Amino acid sequence: MVRRVEPPDGGWGWIVVLSAFFQSALVFGVLKSFGVFFLEFMAAFEEPAARVSWITSIGIAVQQFGSPVGSALSTRFGPRPVVMAGGILAALGMMLASFATSLTHLYLSIGLISGSGWALTFTPTLACLSRYFSRRRSLATGLALTGIGLSSFAFAPFFQWLITYYAWRGALLLVAALSLHLLACGALLRPLRLAEDPSVGGPMAQLTSLLHHGPFLRYTTALTLVNAGYFIPYVHLVAHTQDLGWDPLPSAFLLSLVAVADLLGRVFSGWLGDICPGPVARQLALWSFLTGMALALLPVAQEPFILMALVVVYGFTAGALTPVAFSVLPELVGIGRIYSGLGLLQLVESTGGLLGAPLSGYLRDLTGSYTASFVVAGAFLLSGSLILLTLPGFFSCFFLPSATEQNSGRKSLEAKVSLQSAEYKEGIPEAQEP
Incomplete structure (x- = not known):
């Protein structure tokens, strides 16, 4: 774990932004585009739309209600292993869904298992990004979340193409393979230890x-x-x-x-x-x-x-x-x-x-x-x-503030950071790369 006094406001943080961009696309882009599978599920299991719609609803609910679990695990073990584990669960749920014989099977595979995987990826990634930025935090977050909009455009026609050529079971297997890229997103998360931790x-x-x-x-x-x-x-x-x-x-x-x-x-x-x-x-x-x-x-x-x-x-x-x-x-x-x-x-x-x-x-x-x-x-x-x-x-x-006040404030902040750095290094070993 890299140890610092304050967020670097850049550096490896831009790689974390890239990771968050693809992670948000692979979670919410998939969720927003999953409607192309609805008609296939309705025809395959001869179920009404109301019951089929619960597949995505359960996935969203599990993702959101499970976020504190992902947060607690990231606080204890760091975001990297947690997000990588979430990628495995997200892909596993999609793979098991390709063998579904009932809607209950889809509720458990996509809704519960993939939903749990999404819960372990989104919140830890955004939290890790926030720790890398201070002055540029809003811009970094905005760039990361553009992955949702771009993937929503791309995934819906792409999934429909997969269904056309490979049927819905084959398409789900390929979506599972796509979800495995969440492991790469997690591997790019380099945790920081900051002064207030x-x-x-x-x-x-x-x-x-x-x-x-x-x-x-x-x-x-x-x-x-x-x-x-x-x-x-x-x-x-x-x-x-x-x-x-x-x-x-x-x-x-x-x-x-x-x-x-x-x-x-x-x-x-x-x-x-x-x-x-x-x-x-x-x-x-x-x-x-x-x-x-x-x-x-x-x-x-x-x-x-x-x-x-x-x-x-x-x-x-x-x-x-x-x-x-x-x-x-x-x-x-x-x-x-x-x-x-x-x-x-x-x-x-x-x-x-x-x-x-x-x-x-x-x-x-x-x-x-x-x-x-x-x-x-x-x-x-x-x-x-x-x-x-x-x-x-x-x-x-x-x-x-006036220019004089800005300059005074900047000098005060620099002096404070220097003092914190000196005190921090007395109690913590030299910075180590993960």
């Missing part, structure tokens, strides 16, 4: 501190509300436009617009987050507010051009809030608690994502349209943005 304790001590940490609990509540409304357009936008009389193909095209705008928003937000002064939570509140407004206004748009414009705004702002959401956490709990903090955050906020879509569907059944669904989804994001206003230091430092 000895003071944060083990996984249970960190968890206890986090459960008594007021700002962390408020932040978790805010992101849970954001998560409750965030995914509604992915679930119901196409159905909403078809209620308006759109043809299926133009309706589906709107999701492509969302994906492109989402990709651009992630990169822009990451860049902006690193050059703007002040707490990153301020930018997260802004992007969450704009996303909520775009969602709430969607039912008002009746003209195709206006609706397309709102969809682009939603995609851009929804993509923009993602990298800064992960960048706020180290500022709240400290980089030494990032593994436990990120795992606990994903566990709690997953309830919003799981309950948001069913609530939206219930409102559609109750009212006969998606107007209430989108308005309530927007209200969730607006409520989350308001809670973010209560985070420490949110309203401080609205203006750039």
